[in-house]
Amino acid sequence: MAQAMALAKALNLSLRTALDNDPKVLVMGEDVGKLGGVFRVTDGLQKDFGERRVLDTPLAESGIIGTAIGLALRGYRPVTEIQFDGFVFPAYDQIVTQLAKLHARALGMVRLPVVIRIPYGGGIGAVEHHSESPEALFAHVAGLKIVTPSNPSDAYWMLQQAIECDDPVIFFEPKARYWEKGEVDPEGIPGPLHAARVVREGSDLTLAAYGPMVRTALQAALAAEEEGRSLEVVDLRSISPIDFDTLTASVKKTGRLVIAHEAPVFFGAGAEVAARITERCFYHLEAPVLRVGGYHAPYPPARLEEEYLPGLDRILDSVDRALAY
Amino acid sequence: MAQAMALAKALNLSLRTALDNDPKVLVMGEDVGKLGGVFRVTDGLQKDFGERRVLDTPLAESGIIGTAIGLALRGYRPVTEIQFDGFVFPAYDQIVTQLAKLHARALGMVRLPVVIRIPYGGGIGAVEHHSESPEALFAHVAGLKIVTPSNPSDAYWMLQQAIECDDPVIFFEPKARYWEKGEVDPEGIPGPLHAARVVREGSDLTLAAYGPMVRTALQAALAAEEEGRSLEVVDLRSISPIDFDTLTASVKKTGRLVIAHEAPVFFGAGAEVAARITERCFYHLEAPVLRVGGYHAPYPPARLEEEYLPGLDRILDSVDRALAY
Amino acid sequence: MTVETTTAAGTTMVQLLTPEGERVEHPEYSLEITPGELRGLYRDMVLTRRFDAEATALQRQGELALWPSLLGQEAAQIGSGRALRDSDYVFPTYREHGVAWCRGVDPTSLLGMFRGVNHGGWDPNSNNFHLYTIVIGAQTLHATGYAMGVAMDGAEAAVVAYFGDGASSQGDVGESFTYAAVYNAPVVFFCQNNQWAISEPTERQSRVPLYQRAQGYGFPGVRVDGNDVLAVLAVTRAAADQVRTGQGPVLVEAYTYRMGAHTTSDDPTRYRTSEELKEWEAKDPILRLRRHLDREGLADEEFYTRLDEESDRMARRVREAIRTMPDPDGTAIFDHVYADGHALVDEERAHYAAYAASFEEGN
Amino acid sequence: MTVETTTAAGTTMVQLLTPEGERVEHPEYSLEITPGELRGLYRDMVLTRRFDAEATALQRQGELALWPSLLGQEAAQIGSGRALRDSDYVFPTYREHGVAWCRGVDPTSLLGMFRGVNHGGWDPNSNNFHLYTIVIGAQTLHATGYAMGVAMDGAEAAVVAYFGDGASSQGDVGESFTYAAVYNAPVVFFCQNNQWAISEPTERQSRVPLYQRAQGYGFPGVRVDGNDVLAVLAVTRAAADQVRTGQGPVLVEAYTYRMGAHTTSDDPTRYRTSEELKEWEAKDPILRLRRHLDREGLADEEFYTRLDEESDRMARRVREAIRTMPDPDGTAIFDHVYADGHALVDEERAHYAAYAASFEEGN
Ligand SMILES: Cc1ncc(C[n+]2csc(CCOP(=O)(O)OP(=O)(O)O)c2C)c(N)n1
């Protein structure tokens, strides 16, 4: 039953399945209809499910999330799309002051099963605002759940689970990986949505990553292997909550942790991971947790993104530094 | 020349001085005119400087920041007010995609000397959205500078410096401390805007705080002293950048660090401080950096805020835990 | 009956009852109403005002941290609230105590958030009355989305989004107009123009009457005398009928006045004159209906006496309720952050509980 | 001359030149124009289109990562751009290559951001032409603020905010209307309604013509034939005069058509018909003026030949410029993040430099 398909296609299939299974599921966003989204993730959905289920919205992101909240209050399960990472901010107020808080505000009496799909990350040679990684700006906010798949199978299943979840979920899609293929088994049984996964075992150092960086982390582990170093790679998969148990177990074993993400290091996910893992593994750490990520600068023009993004070399450099302690 | 005055009054004096000194300085926001702001920080300014310099804006925060950007491009230096922490989010897009990035986008050819004053923090018994501490949501964004005074003298001088700065500065005002008095010497010479300050020397543990928590930190140091523990208290003053040099020097001396803030711990400023100080002081730390702060929950109703906020007891508990390592 | 777009230049408003209590006719809005219904509206307004006054008093006594009074806006709220059906759905701001009353929400449950024991203490779905929204304008999009859902369901219900004159400036309100128009959503945008947004007069928000805003988005807007409960009832009823029958959104601007302070924290003497207040006191919505009842002989002394007694009883009930309203337990901080759980919240709850217990054990 | 508010029901638009190139009169908008000026406008449009085509070709050749073509919108951009004075100030979206041309911005400097070497490569203040803004609608508030500053300075200048039909839905655009109206700011809101926001037709944004939006905010709106360069020139000139003389904002909706794809990444066959495209090709703005010039005998063959040569030269110049456009140095990441410095950026820059150097030393 497993099929090889691209990550974008797995998302498409997942949306299709959700629309099929639950008449309350809606897909809404800019250009999600006839165009099928700028990345074709919603390709063909409006044709098959109609304009009532798959809505091209006006060009207003606060409106997308604000009306999705209203639709959720009416009993729908809107799966919204924000066209690119850098365009989520007009909706930020609705997300953090309303969507995130309404369940608590209502003492649990209403539910907000809204999914916000956001293609994120760089490496695609795009213009400004099309390559950002804003996950930290949401993770700090209670009431939201944040996940990000790194491969087609997770893309399929995690989106299913996000849609089924009764809480708002921000679903960050690694756009640079949209066209990478992998096996998807729509009849398989998924693991928990918020569990991290050890994607490669190792003994010398733990390398944590998520989303688009998981592939790079695996490449780094391969490269390190050639130099006789055994890296354990952990795909965090969930940013809120973070599965610290899996990470702690790994770090207690390896004694070292490097965390890589595209987002700027300053106040990024790596800070939280470093702080908490240091607290949990204080006596096990042979080196400080090192962070590799974007610089404290706006995401640069495309011709500089290779310099900006934490690539193989910079990860290996940090691995070396951590191992040198 | 030094006078004792409340923190809110020091801010008022500082705005008055800036309006006096530079005809390009404007004050703008909701209710800043006749009302003098809901906290009276702009009291009397419109009367004395006129409606052209002190503008009551329409009720639209994105508009406040968006037009302030335009005014800055025209050569003005707008000092904007966001009425309460929880109401900054409608302006979030203008702040992070425009204000923060325009100088870089223009390769330095335009300057954005915009100050955003935000009363922040809890402990005033207010309704929802009036007690939040969103500093981490801005610190992650390059292009912004973020400062927060803890006392009247800093309030006066740091606001002067923020207004003089050619970069956008978010100026977080500890609203729970508005009515606390302290000496202000408008003829003194201020230190650097982004320097942390050791506000109490000690040898056993460094306790870092900022804004409204500095007073609590000092109280904790006093209480600890009674138990024979010598706490060094550092007022960070600046959140972006953070003066890690001062903090590092302190931690290298004491070997322990607790950082306290009202904002939720998860992805908060404490995470960045913990990660970086652990890296810088790895061989000096006798205990992991411990963080005390808000929980991963919406800021609670007022009757629960004492439970939610990191008060004296919770700080001391963390100090004890850190000292127990 | 169709709500007609008022011409761009016109600033006339629909009125069915003069400030002197005289019934007047309007070419488009007629209203058949029985004496009993008139007394009912009067009762609603009186009880609402009494509740509001009691809440203000409770704030003074320290029982509430804050109270946003609706004083002066009773007609706008009762008139619109009574125009609705049970199956309609209301998205209020934070000042719609009168609308809440019409929806059947227990008044005391409105007090929790202003006492600081919760952020909204009623079940939105038991009375189709959403929680108060403090972030200005945000609820207009929720109402629009809800209304889109109503239309998708093929249901016949009106959704009402209340908002203020100040709120009209927020981007969200503009977006909600766009969405409602484009999706032909059954939503009545009900703007209570009470002349002030805290200290800012309506001219700081718009240089033309607010009801005209709708035109530019392609749906009708109408201004009604917000201190005339009959006109508000008639206009809102027509608007709700119109949206329920699939004709798309309508904007109603109820032209009224906030006679009290913005909230108990506010000092309106800083920004407005006592003359202005006096002028509006003469247009008091309750007085106006009273004059009508009296001039037409539609209510006797016994009615008023009974109503006074009922008011006293309700005030007493509110006072008692507030004084016995329990503070939440500390662990409530962690309840309902998520519906489906969150590992970090679980961990923090456990940590908090252990920490709190350490005190109780006399640590 | 005053721009008049068009009536709510009317969807007529101002036209001075028919698609067949015939000059027609309009009761409110007259235009005195010399043959030389007409040829000038023609030249502007032809060069702009050629530049645009060249940029599209360069994208195909891999020299640019992306290009948003203005094909079809030349009249809207040249007509409005030429209506302005040097002291006016323009806030464009990302598609105003023709306006940039009128402002005197070197066309090649527009290419940097689409090549990926910068985020905007010209000095906004040397030609009073702000950088392109990609976040839809954000610049309308910048324009409004800038215009507020113009008014504060007592200067006589018009500020022009360009935006699209899609952008009209953004909250920021609504807020900019509110601010401009309330502060009576000298801003012309210039909406190029090119019928599409990527794949969404204008009906997804509004159910009434967009120029009507202004009325609801209390300022005039006018729809002009955006493929008629003369009408656009006349209407924009009138609008700019009006705002310069302190009469507050004006909205101009230029009704035009995006003949190309949204950007080079887009595939318009997914959402629109070739018939539609053909229909609009018949209204081509350049052809229209050419017909006029020819029917009136205002340009000879030599003019066209010279213009072709000039186009070729400019295309060559653009090609050469792009091919020699240097990539920025890696440290440029850290330049200009702040004007006054930032300790963390300094630290990261130093770290980056050391790290980069370690490779060069053949580490
Ligand atoms: C986004 C946002 N900004 C600011 C505030 C602070 N605030 C609370 S009420 C208010 C004025 C509201 O005026 P209006 O919309 O006319 O409603 P009214 O209070 O008159 O009923 C303001 C500015 C807020 N609650 N939300």
Ligand SMILES: Cc1ncc(C[n+]2csc(CCOP(=O)(O)OP(=O)(O)O)c2C)c(N)n1
């Ligand atoms: C806030 C935001 N959301 C989404 C986008 C993605 N986007 C780029 S252009 C565009 C359509 C714009 O349409 P319109 O305003 O009509 O301008 P046009 O492209 O037709 O010139 C969209 C949705 C964006 N740039 N900014």
Ligand SMILES: [Mg+2]
């Ligand atoms: Mg009001």
Ligand SMILES: [Mg+2]
């Ligand atoms: Mg368009």
